[in-house]
Amino acid sequence: MVEGSDRQLQPGTLYLVATPIGNLADITLRALEVLRAADVIAAEDTRHTRKLLSAHGVHNRLLSYREHNHEAATRQVLGMLEEGKTVACVSDAGTPGLNDPGQRLVQRVLQQGLEVVPVPGPSALLAALVASGLDCANFLFLGFPPRRPEALREQLEQVSQLPATLVFYESPRRLADTLAALAATLGPRPAVVARELTKLHEQFLRGSLEQLAERFAGQEPRGEVVVLVAGSKRQRPRLELSGELKQLADAALRGQRLGTSQLAGLLSRLTGNKRRELYDWLSRLRREHEQ
Ligand code: SAM
Numbered sequence: 001m002v003e004g005s006d007r008q009l010q011p012g013t014l015y016l017v018a019t020p021i022g023n024l025a026d027i028t029l030r031a032l033e034v035l036r037a038a039d040v041i042a043a044e045d046t047r048h049t050r051k052l053l054s055a056h057g058v059h060n061r062l063l064s065y066r067e068h069n070h071e072a073a074t075r076q077v078l079g080m081l082e083e084g085k086t087v088a089c090v091s092d093a094g095t096p097g098l099n100d101p102g103q104r105l106v107q108r109v110l111q112q113g114l115e116v117v118p119v120p121g122p123s124a125l126l127a128a129l130v131a132s133g134l135d136c137a138n139f140l141f142l143g144f145p146p147r148r149p150e151a152l153r154e155q156l157e158q159v160s161q162l163p164a165t166l167v168f169y170e171s172p173r174r175l176a177d178t179l180a181a182l183a184a185t186l187g188p189r190p191a192v193v194a195r196e197l198t199k200l201h202e203q204f205l206r207g208s209l210e211q212l213a214e215r216f217a218g219q220e221p222r223g224e225v226v227v228l229v230a231g232s233k234r235q236r237p238r239l240e241l242s243g244e245l246k247q248l249a250d251a252a253l254r255g256q257r258l259g260t261s262q263l264a265g266l267l268s269r270l271t272g273n274k275r276r277e278l279y280d281w282l283s284r285l286r287r288e289h290e291q
Helices: 029-037 046-055 067-082 102-111 124-132 149-159 172-186 209-216 243-254 260-271 275-290
Strands: 013-017 040-043 062-064 087-090 115-119 139-141 165-170 190-195 203-208 225-229
Touching: 013 029, 013 067, 013 102, 029 087, 029 115, 040 046, 040 067, 046 062, 062 067, 067 087, 067 102, 102 115, 124 165, 124 190, 124 203, 124 225, 149 172, 165 172, 172 190, 172 209, 172 225, 190 209, 203 209, 243 260, 260 275
Parallel strands: 013 087, 013 115, 040 062, 040 087, 139 165
Antiparallel strands: 165 225, 190 203, 190 225
16 A cells, blocks of 8 residues: 555545546546445536446446535535545536536535545646636636626636736636637637547647637537637836836935925825815925924
């Protein structure tokens, strides 16, 4: 056995076990150990998970944990953990908790003061990011984009200036509309559509957002996709050394005392606040200092 083996699981613990996102061989030795040793496996789709387990010779008890039964299933899982049992949570694909019902379960388990242990492995997010060729050191994962065009535009405007790769999950049905919205809001940036990761027809389509939007217009690609967009290249604006700023800096460096009215005028021009309000504020401040 290797050091750190999980054959002896910690009682009363929820294990988040990553499973393949396509290629059945993408499962770690530790994941298989935990899936064998846990008292029960909470799975999003028990039929789907049973196929994966059979392929690896794992025969264990399964419990359905999906969006529509999550309240009853959560109570069941919490009850088992409180009795000191161990539960392995798996999603349909990849790392449970990353945009699937696992996230809610983790929060409830932690609220009860119980333990959560990750068993890392595949995730579409990281597989797509590392092979995209875009910046991996700075990235922002945004999950599934909002469906309402207005909400999507708002989200994109909030992140449009960030110098970080933007990563989205998307359904093939909505891909064309999402690419069109990205191109319209973010402009001609490099982007990648990563399709069918780890599967037979894995594909990375690279181009500008406009080219990709055009490529997929009116089309629904087969299989699952991740969309990645290069971060903003815009440099921070250089500090504008205005005359007012220089006057203030000069006075501070010389230890010179500026009159309330003069200071209010300078600050008003620098900040856009009303001169009268600044005057009153500075007068109060001055009185406090003189007390
Ligand atoms: N928990 C999963 C993970 O770790 O990646 C993600 C679950 S989320 C409900 C499903 C989304 O992940 C899909 O809509 C797609 O955007 C992405 N995805 C999952 N498998 C993929 C694959 N093989 N190729 C491309 N995208 C994939």
